Amino acid sequence: MTTTVALLPGRSLTLGSGKAASIGIHDRTVSAVHCKVTLERHGVVVQDLGSKNGLFIGGGKVTEAVLAVSGAAFVIGRTSVVLRSRDAGEGGSKACEVPGLVGDSASMRRVKQDILQVARCRAPVLVQGESGTGKDLVARALHQLGGFKGAYVPLNAAAFPDSLSDSELFGHSRGAFTGAVSARPGAFEQADGGTLFLDEVAELSPAVQVRLLRVVEDGRVRPLGGNKETRVRVRIVSASWADLPERVAQGRFRADLYHRLATITIQLPALRDRKSDIPALCEALLARFSDELGFKTVSPGAMARLIDHDWPGNVRELGGVLYRAALTATSASIMPHDLVLAESFKKRRRPHLLDPTEARQLYELHGKNKSAAARAARVPRSTFRGWLERSA
Numbered sequence: 479m480t481t482t483v484a485l486l487p488g489r490s491l492t493l494g495s496g497k498a499a500s501i502g503i504h505d506r507t508v509s510a511v512h513c514k515v516t517l518e519r520h521g522v523v524v525q526d527l528g529s530k531n532g533l534f535i536g537g538g539k540v541t542e543a544v545l546a547v548s549g550a551a552f553v554i555g556r557t558s559v560v561l562r563s564r565d566a567g568e569g570g571s572k573a574c575e576v577p578g579l580v581g582d583s584a585s586m587r588r589v590k591q592d593i594l595q596v597a598r599c600r601a602p603v604l605v606q607g608e609s610g611t612g613k614d615l616v617a618r619a620l621h622q623l624g625g626f627k628g629a630y631v632p633l634n635a636a637a638f639p640d641s642l643s644d645s646e647l648f649g650h651s652r653g654a655f656t657g658a659v660s661a662r663p664g665a666f667e668q669a670d671g672g673t674l675f676l677d678e679v680a681e682l683s684p685a686v687q688v689r690l691l692r693v694v695e696d697g698r699v700r701p702l703g704g705n706k707e708t709r710v711r712v713r714i715v716s717a718s719w720a721d722l723p724e725r726v727a728q729g730r731f732r733a734d735l736y737h738r739l740a741t742i743t744i745q746l747p748a749l750r751d752r753k754s755d756i757p758a759l760c761e762a763l764l765a766r767f768s769d770e771l772g773f774k775t776v777s778p779g780a781m782a783r784l785i786d787h788d789w790p791g792n793v794r795e796l797g798g799v800l801y802r803a804a805l806t807a808t809s810a811s812i813m814p815h816d817l818v819l820a821e822s823f824k825k826r827r828r829p830h831l832l833d834p835t836e837a838r839q840l841y842e843l844h845g846k847n848k849s850a851a852a853r854a855a856r857v858p859r860s861t862f863r864g865w866l867e868r869s870a
Contacts, residue, residue: 479505480558480757480781482582485517492527493559507531507555515561522550522561526845531555534782538850544843551753551785558781562754577622578615580762581755585747589616592744597623602694602739604679605717607746610794613717614677616744620715621673628672628712633665636681644702647690666699670710679739680720680731691735714739749789749796756785759793763800774804779814787819795820837865 483491483501491500496510503512509529516523521544526533534553535543545552550561562583576590596603597620605613614632621630638646648664665674682690693699694714698707716739725731749756760781764774776784780803789795803816832840832855841862844850852862 479556479778480560480776482560482562482754482757483515484562485515485522487517487519490514490516493554494527494529503554503557503559505555505557508557512554513552517561518544521545524550524552529554535844535850538844538847538853540847540850541845542843543845543850551782553778553782556778558757558778558785560754560757560781560785576619578619579612580759581752582758583747583752583755585752586755589744589746593619593623596620596742596744598625599742600711600713601741602714602716603742603744604722604740605715605744605746606722607717607719608748608792609719610792611746611748612793613746614675616746617673617675617677617715617717621675621713624673624713626672626713628670629668630673630675631665631669632675632677634677636678644686644689647686648693648699648701664699664701666693666710666712667708669712671712673713673715676714676716678718679716680718680722680725684732687732687735691732691738694735694738749792753785756796757781759796760784760800763797764804767801767804771801771804773810774807775811776800777811777813780812780817783814783817783819791820832865834865837862841866 481493481501481503483493485491492511492514493499493501493503493508494511494513495503495505495508499511509527509531511527512529513527513533514525516525523542523544524533524535524540525542526540531554532539533541535545535551543552545561552559576593579586579590579593593616603620605616607613617632618630633646644664645662646665648666693710697709697711699710700707722731722736722740726733726736749759757776760776764776768774784796784799791798799817799819800812802818803812807813807816837851837855840855841848841851844854848863848866849859852859855862
């Protein structure tokens with residue numbers, strides 16, 4: 479079982495299975511008033527209130543700990559609790575719904591609001607974010623919510639060579655080049671009245687960028703080898719994992735084209751910055767696999783591992799991990815040992831070397847649990863124990 483709890487700065491909530499708890503947890507292994515959580519400036523303070531079965535963070539039992547606000551999570555009984563901050567003006571209102579997008583974190587609520595605000599306008603939209611964050615889903619949602627009658631045409635700019643770029647984007651006439659036995663409309667004509675999604679737009683060659691700018695500015699397309707222009711009305715949604723302003727500064731991307739494509743910009747957050755959405759994403763992804771692999775859930779221990787992972791591949795990586803786990807799991811619940819996380823691709827952070835005093839403070843903060851403190855410091859337990867010994 480997974481429960482998501484929204485917190486306001488400075489407010490405290492108690493969690494438990496009894497009526498006295500602020501947040502009710504329907505779990506027999508959870509005490510009546512099990513723990514207290516408070517969102518402070520420096521993080522989320524979690525305190526065990528003398529529960530019978532304890533409070534677990536990262537597999538270690540603690541009495542009190544301070545967690546990062548983004549994706550703060552812990553386990554009580556058989557329940558994984560995921561915390562997120564809540565805007566003061568949010569109240570109890572339900573987050574706006576956008577097709578294809580899953581998550582109720584503050585960053586995803588902002589993305590959904592942006593999509594709803596601009597969906598019906600035809601101004602170009604640039605979607606930026608790391609690989610695997612769902613830029614294609616944003617493009618599809620913009621098209622669907624925009625109510626355009628034309629087609630949705632996706633095109634990956636990095637998937638075809640420069641020699642075919644003109645043909646793919648603008649089409650070609652018969653005999654325009656060897657093998658052009660008949661005229662073919664390009665992506666712009668195919669998307670007339672609808673949406674053209676240009677993925678990995680940063681990979682377009684300088685020559686194609688010039689021709690693309692002209693079409694974006696005047697809405698006229700001339701097929702390769704043709705002498706007649708066709709007017710099209712297309713909503714352009716482009717996407718890139720690369721930092722386009724940086725590429726403009728480097729002279730690798732045209733500034734005038736960038737400013738036209740980025741009339742409206744939507745920035746997608748990395749999964750590591752919205753870990754409170756992981757339970758909902760797991761539910762949605764496993765539901766997608768259920769016809770093939772059967773119905774599966776994620777155990778609290780497995781959920782703790784998923785939340786602790788850095789997810790360099792973002793939601794795409796999460797989907798692959800869950801598919802593999804659902805395929806190999808021997809029960810209806812995915813357990814920690816069913817998860818295969820790509821450690822070699824993990825964005826490793828160099829551990830901060832603590833002096834003996836800092837190590838002692840971290841040790842006390844994690845309820846004098848060496849394992850939990852070592853995990854927080856991102857060092858082996860033996861290394862952390864050595865720091866402690868020097869502080870004695």
